[in-house]
Amino acid sequence: MKVIKIDKKEWTSGIEQVKNAYRVFGPIKEENKEFSAFKELGKGVTPDLSATDTRLSPKGIIFPQSEAMFEFTTDSTSDDCNLMNVPEKDYSPRAIVGIRPYDAAAFTLVKKNFDTPEYRDNYWVDAYDACTFIGLAVSSPSILDFSTSTKSGPFDETGLDVLLCDLDDHFLAKVISEKGETFLKAAGFTNIADEKDVQKIDILKKEAEDKIQSRVFFDKIQSYSILDIYEANFWEDISFACINCGTCTYVCPTCWCFDIQDEMQGKTGQRFKNWDSCMFPLFTLHTTGHNPRGTKLQRVRQRFMHKLKYFLDKYNDGIMCVGCGRCIRFCPVNIDIRRVCDTMNSFEPAK
Amino acid sequence: MNPYLPFPVRIDEINIATEDKSLKTFKFIFLNKDDETKFAYQAGQFAELSIPGKGEIPIGIASSPVEKGFVTFTVNRAGLVTTHLHKMKVGDIMGIRGPLGNCYPWEMLEGKNILIIGGGFAFTTLRSSIIYLLHPDNRSKFGDINVVYGARSPGMLLYREELSEWEKRDDINMHITVDGTDDPDWKYNVGFVPTIVEQKAPNGDADTYAIICGPPIMIKFTQPVLEKLGYDHDHIIMSLENRMKCGIGMCGRCNIGKELVCKDGPVFTLNQINQTPREY
Numbered sequence A: 001m002k003v004i005k006i007d008k009k010e011w012t013s014g015i016e017q018v019k020n021a022y023r024v025f026g027p028i029k030e031e032n033k034e035f036s037a038f039k040e041l042g043k044g045v046t047p048d049l050s051a052t053d054t055r056l057s058p059k060g061i062i063f064p065q066s067e068a069m070f071e072f073t074t075d076s077t078s079d080d081c082n083l084m085n086v087p088e089k090d091y092s093p094r095a096i097v098g099i100r101p102y103d104a105a106a107f108t109l110v111k112k113n114f115d116t117p118e119y120r121d122n123y124w125v126d127a128y129d130a131c132t133f134i135g136l137a138v139s140s141p142s143i144l145d146f147s148t149s150t151k152s153g154p155f156d157e158t159g160l161d162v163l164l165c166d167l168d169d170h171f172l173a174k175v176i177s178e179k180g181e182t183f184l185k186a187a188g189f190t191n192i193a194d195e196k197d198v199q200k201i202d203i204l205k206k207e208a209e210d211k212i213q214s215r216v217f218f219d220k221i222q223s224y225s226i227l228d229i230y231e232a233n234f235w236e237d238i239s240f241a242c243i244n245c246g247t248c249t250y251v252c253p254t255c256w257c258f259d260i261q262d263e264m265q266g267k268t269g270q271r272f273k274n275w276d277s278c279m280f281p282l283f284t285l286h287t288t289g290h291n292p293r294g295t296k297l298q299r300v301r302q303r304f305m306h307k308l309k310y311f312l313d314k315y316n317d318g319i320m321c322v323g324c325g326r327c328i329r330f331c332p333v334n335i336d337i338r339r340v341c342d343t344m345n346s347f348e349p350a351k
Numbered sequence B: 001m002n003p004y005l006p007f008p009v010r011i012d013e014i015n016i017a018t019e020d021k022s023l024k025t026f027k028f029i030f031l032n033k034d035d036e037t038k039f040a041y042q043a044g045q046f047a048e049l050s051i052p053g054k055g056e057i058p059i060g061i062a063s064s065p066v067e068k069g070f071v072t073f074t075v076n077r078a079g080l081v082t083t084h085l086h087k088m089k090v091g092d093i094m095g096i097r098g099p100l101g102n103c104y105p106w107e108m109l110e111g112k113n114i115l116i117i118g119g120g121f122a123f124t125t126l127r128s129s130i131i132y133l134l135h136p137d138n139r140s141k142f143g144d145i146n147v148v149y150g151a152r153s154p155g156m157l158l159y160r161e162e163l164s165e166w167e168k169r170d171d172i173n174m175h176i177t178v179d180g181t182d183d184p185d186w187k188y189n190v191g192f193v194p195t196i197v198e199q200k201a202p203n204g205d206a207d208t209y210a211i212i213c214g215p216p217i218m219i220k221f222t223q224p225v226l227e228k229l230g231y232d233h234d235h236i237i238m239s240l241e242n243r244m245k246c247g248i249g250m251c252g253r254c255n256i257g258k259e260l261v262c263k264d265g266p267v268f269t270l271n272q273i274n275q276t277p278r279e280y
Helices: A008-018 A101-114 A122-129 A178-186 A195-211 A226-230 A235-239 A247-251 A296-315 A326-330 A337-346 B033-038 B080-087 B120-134 B160-168 B193-200 B216-228 B270-274
Strands: A002-007 A023-028 A037-040 A066-073 A094-099 A131-136 A162-167 A170-175 A258-265 A268-275 B007-016 B023-030 B046-051 B055-060 B071-076 B093-100 B113-119 B145-151 B173-178 B208-213 B236-239 B267-269
Touching: A002 A008, A002 A195, A008 A170, A008 A178, A037 A094, A094 A101, A101 A122, A101 A131, A122 A131, A131 A178, A162 A178, A162 A195, A170 A178, A170 A195, A226 A296, A235 A296, A247 A326, A258 B055, A296 A337, A326 A337, B007 B033, B023 B033, B023 B080, B023 B093, B046 B071, B046 B080, B055 B071, B055 B080, B055 B120, B071 B080, B071 B120, B113 B120, B113 B193, B120 B145, B120 B160, B120 B208, B145 B193, B160 B173, B173 B193, B193 B216, B208 B216, B216 B236, B236 B270, B267 B270
Parallel strands: A023 A094, A094 A131, A131 A162, B113 B145, B113 B208, B145 B173, B208 B236
Antiparallel strands: A002 A170, A023 A037, A066 A268, A162 A170, A258 A268, B007 B023, B007 B093, B023 B071, B046 B055, B046 B093, B236 B267
């Protein structure tokens, strides 16, 4: 295991240097904005590593909220009339600096959806493959963080290429992949840490993990049938307060549902892939007016069943949640996925 | 390969399919000959018809894999995309993305008797299936074939010329029916599909499978009839519909439990459907 020591005095210049080889994205807090967000960093802008707990996860860097898949003309005098062309895409190396470990882990879950044996969503996968993930370990987890229950954790390396640990005047950068090593070299960070420093990482990791008090259990969910949980009597109670605003799905780093829409300006148009949400009635509305998930209860149940049961059953690799706590923090009516998970895990199916 | 990129096609022929003109059959030719090979499909699959500026719509493939050189779709005028499609003309260019989804389980059905039950304009992939089954290369591979097909009125039956050809053959038993008619010359059945199934369909056994495609109300009342005739739930094969966008199992809206109608379906046995929350 290789660990690089980065003096914080060298940090800014290293990030500037690496921008010659990468498009760099990082958390920043814009003036007059209440929340920080991951943005592409222009010249002279350094990631604000005090603002990494962003309202939206960085999922939009790989999976933009709105992305043009095709462009076309409907002008019948054009040879290209009604033919779809892929717009020019930039899949040059990019890096997300300061991504939280649970957000990087989320990409590996979402990859199961977009990169399958039968089909490959080239937009998502090409962007993902172009990206280097420079994580920042969570030394003071929030009270809503339950990432240790979801196979992630404050120092988890899943989906990361480098894990940065903040030690006041310097970072220790754990090199996880070749991609990570290339990035650190490009930034000029080459100073190998000594053994004593390296041991500090394990101590900090243990401390951070111990701070997480919030736990969920889903060990029993897999043993119940889909219909047992689907037909359980607690969904009315769980969904009662929901206003179907969709906030939970937008802030979630593992929610991937999308819509496809065409937009025209005169005779030229684009076909877009847009974030969508299972909270909205239109999501499943048939042309006939019939809607298989026409009620709030059905939609809330779909969201939690997808995350905590269908995904679990389909991939046998944990739940579709990394425990970041965003949906709990931003839900306007205090629906708490931890409580839902506990309810699902502890109910007794009717005999 | 970009799974969202449709194959460019030209509309080669448009035929009004029903007397109320709400359905039209579109025949498409691939602009690039190679794309036809890439579009190799089986009866029961569907495709996204793609109209630039309007969007895409999932429609069952009405032509049959044994018909070469073109693909056809019979489309009901209902929403934004299909309404626009109905206004398009021969020669217009658009796109087709597919084939998508699974097909009827043809390998498993070899050597078996097949009862096909269709209602209204859901007869498209069943038409594809019948053409496939009756092809000289295939007919001997299957046992008895019975077809119950019903529509509101004689003029609402799809593929009427083919229906009357099939009527004349002795290797397929047709049971055509209409809900009602004032045509004194109507020589086929009058009555709802479930009733005709009860009267005309063969009993279920280990070697007999039913394939059903039709409106929900028809399916609802046909199921108990099939049970009465002795069809097990794993011998009843159905094709489902749901709102779709991607058609490749990614966009997240068409699931019934953990199964995606677009990718794991649209064809399921009733036995499989019974284990899902039936959100369709």
